[in-house]
Amino acid sequence: MANPNIPFGFVPTPLERARPYQRDSASSTAIFPGDVTQMDNDGLVNAATAGNTALIGAAISFLTGSAAASGIFADHPDQEFHAQDDGDTTTAAQTHVGTQCDHIATAGTFVPLRSNHEIDINTTVATAAGFKLLDFVSSPDYAVGANSILRVITVEHLLNTGTGV
16 A cells, blocks of 8 residues: 655644744745744745755644744654655665754745645755664554654754754
8 A cells, every 4th residue: 555645744742842943924935734944044934945054853833824923842852753754756665764864945835734844755864964864663554665754853953962053
């Protein structure tokens, strides 16, 4: 049975800590629950782009684009997340466990209100990347392979990298 391709962002499992952060009105991009987020050099947060090294975690709340607002974010540097593999080119396999990769920052959907951020298994490396793949999530609806659900931790977290924004 093929795994369903229904991205849902990065879900903190279990939630270690959640804190409020500010975002400014300069970004027209909405932040969806489950979007990977970064801290910009102005001290405000935004949806993270792949390859960013100032990650702070994932959004828990929805923030509309082009509006200054405060939102809640799962930001603990040891926070584990469940996220779906994008399943497009490289098929996720047990040999990927322990490697690192970036995410794909696809815009979310409004109905239902959901993030479309996913793990980009094509970018797996042994050296630094945004996330470390810890394991596959065991579920009767998902198997190891394309579009599997992975348990990950943030590697390029702002509090772990030793550099600022």
